[in-house]
Amino acid sequence: MPASRYSQIVANLIFALGVAYIWIFIPPFFVTVIFTVLCITWSAWIFIANFRGADELQAASLKHALAAASGYGVPLTVAFVMLMIATPNIQQTIAGLAALSQLSPASAGFGLGVSFTVIALCSVFSIYNSVWWVSKR
């Protein structure tokens, strides 16, 4: 069953709000697991659209959003990582966070870098996917 314009946009919003809720309120572990399973199931269902043909709308929206994520998300991530490496204040903040978490600064920096990369790529993907459905339908 093809997804409608609104179900795609609502799903993107639910993912963003759900992740924010989990980060801010830290709900019980099983809530996080259920949410993650739902996210993966939805993503897999949309990804399967690629195998139904290049002219399916979901496949076209995926291509558009992935192109945006690689085109904007990757340079944005690289720029911020370079900024993180080059800015003493950011390094001190990371060292402070590492000390709080009893981690080495390298581990904390790596973790923050990976987190930022994932957030940047997912955000660009979700925004461009939603914009595609708004503009093309």
Next chain:
Amino acid sequence: MKNKLRVLRAERRWTQADLGKELGISRNSVNAIENGKYDPSLPLAFRIARLFGKTIEEVFEE
């Protein structure tokens, strides 16, 4: 991109679902193409033109 898909389909009394079945795409995709909201790929444009016995230029226009 404008096209005459709706007219050509109506001439044959096909529904969007019928046309989608003939072309191997979903009804949603047919609807989006008819309304000019989605431009089909070149292979699909050829399939559409061939199905109606027309050239691509006769079906689609800028």
